[in-house]
Amino acid sequence: MATLNSKIPEGPLSEKWTKYKASQKLVNPANKRKLDVIVVGTGLAGASAAASLGALGFNVKVFCIQDSPRRAHSIAAQGGINAAKNYPNDGDSVGRLFYDTIKGGDYRAREANVYRLAEVSNSIIDQCVAQGVPFAREYSGYLANRSFGGAQVSRTFYAKGQTGQQLLLGAYSALSQQIKAGTVKMYARKEMENLVIIDGKARGIITRDVKTGEIERWFGHCVILATGGYGNVYYLSTNAMNSNGSAAWQCYKKGAFFANPCYVQIHPTCIPVHGDYQSKLTLMSESLRNDGRIWVPKKKEDAEAIRKGEKTANDIDEQDRDYYLERRYPAFGNLVPRDIASRAAKERCDAGYGVGTGKAVFLDFKDAINRLGKDKVEERYGNLFQMYQKITDDNPYETPMMIYPAVHYTMGGLWVDYELQTTIDGLFAAGECNFSDHGANRLGASALMQGLADGYFVLPYTVQNYLSAEIYNAPIPTTHEAFDLAEKEVNEKIAKILSVKGNRTVDSFQKELGHIMWEKVGMGRNKEGLTEAIPMIKALKEEFWKNVRVDEANECMNPELEKALRFADHVELAELLAMDALQREESCGGHFREEHQTEEGEAKRDDENFMFVGAWQYKGEGSEPELHKEDLNYEFIKVQQRNYK
Amino acid sequence: MDFTLKIWRQENAQAKGRFETYKLTGISPDCSFLEMLDILNETLINDNIAHPVVFDNDCREGICGMCGLYINGRPHGPDDGVTTCQLHMRRFHDGDTITIEPWRARPFPVIKDLVVDRSAFDKIIQEGGYISATTGGVPDANAIPIPKQDADEAMDAASCIGCGACVAACKNASAMLFVSAKVSQFALLPQGKPEAKKRVVKMIKKMDDLGFGACTNTYACEAECPKSIKRTNIARMNREFICSKLTSSEE
Structure with missing residues (x-):
């Protein structure tokens, strides 16, 4: 174990994805009906993946924490979505979008993934228009574009200042169509609390019903995580109040590697x-x-x-x-x-x-x-x-x-290969919760692009490829001992929180954590601050488990308990974030180490020693996690110092 | 600023609800309404007064549609064109008594305190609030030009955030504004035309089946909509409905 195989297809950059699609394995329609897919999260990535896989004929179960899938935080994206359509004829192309994204990410993203993203970007716009997304138009009736940071072309499509809303409602409508058709079952107000692994494969999840506190078990032949980023570790951020990194963290603790946690975008x-x-x-x-x-x-x-x-x-x-x-x-x-x-x-x-x-x-x-x-x-x-x-x-x-x-967006996330599969077989991660496409800094209007690319155009292929080997496996009953064990862990965590009966509210802890993170692991980081932050975070975690106060029982709508469950994960994630920032002795993109800057105060990369993806492996409570390195090989792009002067 | 808050408390859907009164002092006028409730909850917990008040909220920038409180008799409070989360305490006077209730409508049962179940809206959308375009196999985005005015009008209708204020404002708990916004968006776009006749009939039927009331043209919905969705959408939906009934060849 512990070797990172990114599974990038051979061949020239522009042929990799075509080649993959031509050689991937398929599942026949009769077998698709017998295969269960779990999707967690209904933002752009989750909703589009669930709708597309449902339309293909798989048996999809999709979960969200809000009262409706339409509320996911993708809805708040304002500015727009990039695509290489080159409608304005201003010199754009798939290659240019690819180059801008790699450069914008400060040469810390994987070439093959980013090229594929640029390649499918145009299909996203086609798809959304077909769904009735009311993009801005010129008087001619054709689509309008505007410019965003880090690009010298106008490639951003938009719907007033509400592009995320319109794209999400498009994906939500596609999802609704599949729900009506019976291929997708929607479970709202249920929060994932644990991942179930059987014989090394992701086989299900445990959820807590936010209305009743009921703990439930769900089987899937595979699990797709689309649960967004972890920016709320900083407490104050542009994320929604309920956005959280808990589900990704549970998967990390079950063996999924967590990549580049220190790459946080500050808007x-x-x-x-x-x-x-x-x-x-x-x-x-x-x-x-x-x-x-x-x-x-x-x-x-x-x-x-x-x-x-x-x-x-x-x-x-x-x-x-x-x-x-x-x-x-x-x-x-x-x-x-x-x-x-x-x-x-x-x-x-x-x-x-x-x-x-x-x-x-x-x-x-x-x-x-x-x-x-x-x-x-x-x-x-x-x-x-x-x-x-x-x-x-x-x-x-x-x-x-x-x-x-x-704090606005987290480029880091679960490590995934070219197929968006994590280091756990059958566990996929899409959208902001994976690390894949933005390197150390995301360009504006690229998050919407990535979420929809993953959900509409990548996962339907790669998940099918994975499931083609699963047609011989009947659904595993949720009475299996692995489900017992996973549920027991959740129940114990809840019971432990409720038994503390301390003096401090969850918010007071999250605010304190946010303060530490912003001051010492924020926009400017240095060795001294990071070395101070880690024991402070550890101490806060210890205090949380001794002094948190959650009064009401589990068996009711209990937002204090929800926040406590998330904080218990966030405080651990914060520590890994700081460790990763300490480890990365260079400045790149959103990660700025004050020791590593040019005389003019610009970020100074160290390509010699740090041109790798840092993927962390959990080693158990009380043990240090292990860092694995995936080297980034730039075969097609010439790596340069970023220059916007 | 100091406030007296009269807040609806209800343990669960079955329990009988009641108003409870709480005093809150020293609130900054720059505080948002939901931040004021955060402060109240911290106080309720820390001073051992009561369990915190449960209310739905998420993005806190007026777009997710999650928050929705009935404040002094108006959905989303006294400001026009904003959601509850965008309301600030400077909009009130020092010493005010503020009454806070959940949406009151039969199709939106209370779950707890100020939280209601709005899944009826999802069910209406599932009946036809989409264009049946499965992934892939669609034409180029610029293949069909759409007049700017139609696209802009469709965008205005599509701005609906599904918060339910229109239903809460209506004496009949009618969902006409919500449903008509979706019907209008697709009726205005060429992509929506092939399914238009079926869509409007199915969505209206579902709305009726779920217990939403009839529209009596008082337009409280339009007045209270945080996204200023226009009542002309209702007129358009009525036209679509009649046309569909008169011309549809299907049963």
Whole structure:
């Protein structure tokens, strides 16, 4: 065990996927009906996978924690979805999208997977249009595009500022069709609590019904995890309140390797933190950087006066403003990739030029309003401006927005091979919960692309290939001892939490963990901070098990218990994240080690020693996990220093 | 800011519910409504007052449709065009008494406290709220041009977040706005045409079967919709329905 085989097909990059599809094994229609597939999660990846596999004729069971599959957090994605359609004829191609994604990920993603992603991107747009997704259109009736960070072409398709919503509702409608057809069974308000493994293969899951507390067993010939990212380890993030990394963590503890946990994306344009009661941070779409200009005062005394409320942004003369992104990165300006924009904001604020609470910079639309007129700006960004005004009580048409980076997305996740299979046979991972396509930094509008690529166009092939060997295996009754054991573990965990009867609420623990993570394992990391963080996280875990307070019983709707179950996993995941950040003695993409930067403060990669995927293997409670390395071989792309100047 | 909160408490679907009153002090006006409830829950637990109040919520940015509280007699509270999670305490006055209830509608039974079961909406969508396009085998996205105005109108209808405020606002608990938004989206697009006649009939039948009431054109739904879905969708659905009944060759 413990050798990582990525199973990348032989041959030229552009032929790998075609070759795979031509040689994969199929299951005949009569046998498909006899094969059970479990899908956990109903975001873009989960819903599209469940709908597609259902349509193929497999027996699909799909689970979500919300009251309806339509609520998954994919719904909150604003800006758009990339595809290499090249409708604007501006020089785009599959190769260009592939290159931009690899470069954007700071050369830490697997070539073959990313190429396939770019290859199927066009089919996603076709599929969504056929489903009735109302993408923005030109007066000609043809589809419209816009630009996003890290690209010099317009390849982003969008539906107002609600692209994720429309794509998810498209996948949800496809899912609903299959539910009606009887190929898919939907189980809402059920949270996965454990993975069942029989003879080395993933064979089922244990769930807790969120309404009643009932613990249930489910069999599947294979299990697909599509449960999203773990950004909520940081407590404050742009994720939804219920987004969590628990299911992925349970799989890790059962033997699935966890890859690159330290790759966390911090999004540059979010509404800043304003109070300790705050529960989440709200994203302001990256599309705003098309027309907004980011700046801080040039003089420290101006910044200080603004912080004290003695001056406002409008009191600062043009020559006293530092448009630091335009100054540092003239070629891409305000549209540099997210990791770079975030770090630049932190650098200015740390140097004493921050506004607001000191942890904010201005995003200014004054020039855009002068150039285009207020009406045009309102047409483009009206809903975002309104959202900003509702939250902050400031009018962004008159005073610049204040923004600051916040945790947004996790590039790391369960290690998967080319077939999106984890190191556990029959356990697949799709969407944000796997590590596969974004390397160390994800480009804007690529998450939606990846989720739907995995669900609509990759898993239907690779899962079928896996299941072709399963046609001889009858469903295993859930009375099997492996189910007994997995359920027992869940019951014990719940009983243990309820028996603590301590003094601290779960939220107080999650907030404290978030604080440690943000301060020491956040945007800027260094050896000293990381070495301090690990024992702090360990101590917090210990305190949790001695002092958490959950009053009500399991057998009812009990959000405190739900949060406690997730925190118990998050606190462990946080530790691995910090360990991975400590191990990776280089800066790349979203992972910035302060010791490793150029003289100009840019991330300095170490390709010699760190051009690998770091995949961690669980070794049991109290033992150190083991790091496995999958070397990244760039056969087709020339690896370079990223340059957006 | 200080508030007196009158909150509906109900153990489970079978239990009899009641209002409980709680005092809350020192709330920042910049606090969101749901953050105010978070603070209340921390207080209820830490001061041994009661079990925390259970309410549905998730994205907290007005798009998932999970949250939905009946605040001082209005779905999603006093602001127009926002969900409960986007409401901020600065919208209230210091010392106010705020009444918080769950959605009240027969097809949305209470599960606990402020949480209701809205799975009826999923069941309506399953009857026909889709275009039957299985994965693959579809034409190029630009093969069929769609007039911008139609696409924009379809987008406006498709903005529905399925929160259920329209049903909660309606004295008849009618789901006409919700259903018509989906019917309209597909009626406006060429891709939706082949199944249009069946779709509208099946979705309306399901809506009736699930116990949603009839529309009496008072448009409380439109007034309370956090996404400003227009009542013209209801008119379009009625036209689609009549056309379907008059021209469909099927039983």
